[in-house]
Amino acid sequence: MPRFIRSAAVIALSTSVLASLPAVAADELHYNQISLRAEASQEVARDKMIVTLYTESQDSDPAKLAAQITETMNKALGQAREVKAVTLRQGSRNSYPIYDNKNQKITGWRERAELRLESADFPALSKLTGELLTTLKMDNMDFAIADATRKSSEDALLKDAVAAFKARAQLATDALGGKGYKIVNLNFNTNGYPQPFARGGAMMMKAQMDSAPTPEVEAGTSQVSMSADGVIEVLMQ
Known part of the structure; x- marks a missing residue:
């Protein structure tokens, strides 16, 4: 008889654990998650x-x-x-x-x-x-673009990209009727920082040197951007 009682207790415990698994799985699901992308850009001088x-x-x-x-x-x-x-x-x-x-x-x-x-x-x-x-x-x-200029530009773009992402996240939250949101993950990528930009060659420079000892040089700018890609979870009412 004692053996039967112990076996019944083990079976009851196992059944209780199995019954709780769906609840645990349901708790691990994340609803109302939205993938968003925002971007900020600026003109940076080739200095x-x-x-x-x-x-x-x-x-x-x-x-x-x-x-x-x-x-x-x-x-x-x-x-x-x-x-x-x-x-x-x-x-x-x-x-x-x-x-x-x-x-x-x-x-x-x-x-x-x-x-x-x-x-x-x-x-x-x-x-x-x-x-x-x-x-x-x-x-x-x-x-x-010089290294110091690039770093300064990336720092400014990071702030702008975060602000743009937060604005878009709030817009999505309002559209869904949510009371707020939390950021699940957020990644940043920069684009547009050029490799050295070839401008002219020996013939052009030689002609400039013949006409003036110190020719003016215009390097121009490059449009660079930073994107913020992430996922938010909207908190519903």
Whole structure:
């Protein structure tokens, strides 16, 4: 008899647990959830100028060629270091053989070295570029958004995107007749921050340098945006 009583108690306990499962599952369901998206945008100035210069030459003696390229680059680096507003970054340097058309034998070597100049002071960099073009050639001139400007822009856009999301969430809540809402999750994504924007090339800059020692440069702006994607749960009356 005691064994039967214990078994009956276990069965009763199991039945009680099973009966409570639907209630637990119902509590875990979330109703009145809405996915929303809001976006904020602004025009941001491309305030960093990037100029890539290079020297290229060929010679039958690779050692002599390397020395010549090094001398040219060292002279340009020394000249560029005098301009404190400009940041210097040495780019790629490579050499490759030159073959004849008949026997595919090496007849010489060609070498190229790059110098990258960056600055928020456009007149200073333009002037320096003009001076360096007497010994170097221009590969391209780009414009980008400086890191500090980008961070400041993202901070401002984040606030605007949150405000836009809250306004849309309130609009949805009012439309459903809710008494309020809570944010379930919220994600942010930025778009529009450009890679360096190529503007002109060696011919354009050379023409500018011939006409004026410090040409004015207009980098323009980029429209950047931040989206706020999230889910809210509307609290009903």
